[in-house]
Amino acid sequence: xxxxxxxxxxxxxxxxxxxxxxxxxxxxxxxxxxxxxxxxxxxxxxxxxxxxxxxxxxxxxxxxxxxxxxxxxxxxxxxxxxxxxxxxxxxxxxxxxxxxxxxxxxxxxxxxxxxxxxxxxxxxxxxxxxxxxxxxxxxxxxxxxxxxxxxxxxxxxxxxxxxxxxxxxxxxxxx
Amino acid sequence: xxxxxxxxxxxxxxxxxxxxxxxxxxxxxxxxxxxxxxxxxxxxxxxxxxxxxxxxxxxxxxxxxxxxxxxxxxxxxxxxxxxxxxxxxxxxxxxxxxxxxxxxxxxxx
Numbered sequence: 581x582x583x584x585x586x587x588x589x590x591x592x593x594x595x596x597x598x599x600x601x602x603x604x605x606x607x608x609x610x611x612x613x614x615x616x617x618x619x620x621x622x623x624x625x626x627x628x629x630x631x632x633x634x635x636x637x638x639x640x641x642x643x644x645x646x647x648x649x650x651x652x653x654x655x656x657x658x659x660x661x662x663x664x665x666x667x668x669x670x671x672x673x674x675x676x677x678x679x680x681x682x683x684x685x686x687x688x689x690x691x692x693x694x695x696x697x698x699x700x701x702x703x704x705x706x707x708x709x710x711x712x713x714x715x716x717x718x719x720x721x722x723x724x725x726x727x728x729x730x731x732x733x734x735x736x737x738x739x740x741x742x743x744x745x746x747x748x749x750x751x752x753x754x755x
Numbered sequence: 756x757x758x759x760x761x762x763x764x765x766x767x768x769x770x771x772x773x774x775x776x777x778x779x780x781x782x783x784x785x786x787x788x789x790x791x792x793x794x795x796x797x798x799x800x801x802x803x804x805x806x807x808x809x810x811x812x813x814x815x816x817x818x819x820x821x822x823x824x825x826x827x828x829x830x831x832x833x834x835x836x837x838x839x840x841x842x843x844x845x846x847x848x849x850x851x852x853x854x855x856x857x858x859x860x861x862x863x864x
Contacts, residue, residue, distance in 0.1 A: 660786035660804040682853065689845065689857055690821065696784075697853020710784050710856060 625704050630667040634742055639725045640733025642674040644681065646723070646742070653749040654711055662711045664746055668698050668723075675702040682724045683709050685739070691732070694724045715739075716754065717747040783807065785856065787814070787848035789863045791839070797863055798836045801829050801848055808833040813849040816840060839863075 587595065621627050630647030637644055647667045654662040670678050682688075684695025696707040709721070720736040727733075740747040783805035792798045801809040809829045816825040816837060824840045839860075846863075849855040 657784050657804040658786075659788065659802065660784040663784050680852065684856075689817075692847060692849055692855050693857045695853075695856070699853075707853070708784055713862065 629669055629704060632743075634737065637723065637735050637737060639723060639735040640731075642678060642725055642733065643671045644723070644725070645669040645671075646737065648743050648745070649706055651745060654746060655708075657710075660710065661713065663708045664711060664743060665706055665708045666742070667704060667706045669704055670702040677727050677729075678702070678725050679728045680726045681705065681707075682726070683707050684722055685709065685712055685715050685719055687722055688724060688734075694726075695722065711746075711750075715750060717750040785809070785848060785850055785854050787846065787856070787858055789846055789858050791863060792836070795838055796836055797839045797846075798834060799829075799846060799848075799858070800834045801850075802833050809848075809850060813847075815847040815849065817845055817847055819843040819845070 618627070622631075628647070629645055630649040631651040632648040634646040634648065637646055645668065649665040649667045654664040657663045666683055668681055668683075670681075681698040682694035682696060683698070684693070688694045696709045698705040698707040700706055717739055720738050721742050723735045723737065725733050739750070783803040785801065785803050787799055787801045789797055789799040799814060801812060801814070803809070810831045810833055812829045814827050814829060814835050815823055816827075817823050818840070819842075824844060825837055827835055827837065829835050844860050846858040846860075847855065848858065
């Protein structure tokens with residue numbers, strides 16, 4: 581007669597719980613599926629320009645729709661400080677006329693300091709705008725549009741209008 | 756059966772980890788930190804938030820009246836040093852359209 585060796589405690593635990601672990605591996609992705617499809621639709625633009633639309637803004641002869649891409653406080657970007665992402669859509673009539681759109685905090689000093697460059701299609705493009713250390717909630721964002729003919733047109737948007745969440749974050753940070 | 760289930764679990768975990776890493780790698784804004792290293796010399800260190808260096812990237816020192824005091828480039832270690840000009844000026848980090856920004860002389864630490 582051969583005596584069977586009893587399994588170690590670890591092996592015994594594994595035998596007992598492996599079925600539950602396998603079930604967990606299947607259930608966890610199912611739980612996150614709605615969030616996955618929501619994010620997918622958001623990034624595809626099916627849920628709008630961004631999570632909070634600022635509205636239509638006239639920029640010289642053109643106009644754009646601006647939105648906060650995500651309704652959240654600025655992101656920490658390591659040594660680069662903080663940044664906030666915005667989304668923009670050109671007006672249908674100016675799609676062929678506008679070459680580039682830039683966004684920054686405060687008035688650009690010159691053509692080389694116009695800020696973050698929007699990238700994407702004319703119907704939905706995004707830019708991650710740096711937030712300088714000395715920014716206050718009363719400052720303004722400067723949006724610059726550059727035409728294919730070389731013309732530049734600018735508009736200002738108070739931070740409180742562009743992103744009340746960012747304004748509140750700035751006020752909290754200055755306290 | 757269990758082996759296949761376990762393998763699929765690892766695949767799901769790996770794909771999820773990849774998806775997470777992609778979503779966090781959205782953009783990497785540039786930085787330029789300038790400090791006085793002695794009474795007269797400014798040292799600027801540049802880079803991108805993801806740790807990418809900026810050797811060869813342009814850095815100009817410009818007065819408020821837009822006259823250029825110095826045109827230089829970041830060295831291999833992504834730093835540049837220069838004599839601090841008198842008066843009001845700003846430092847222009849210029850890594851190309853959308854990747855440039857200015858550092859005011861008041862922000863030199």
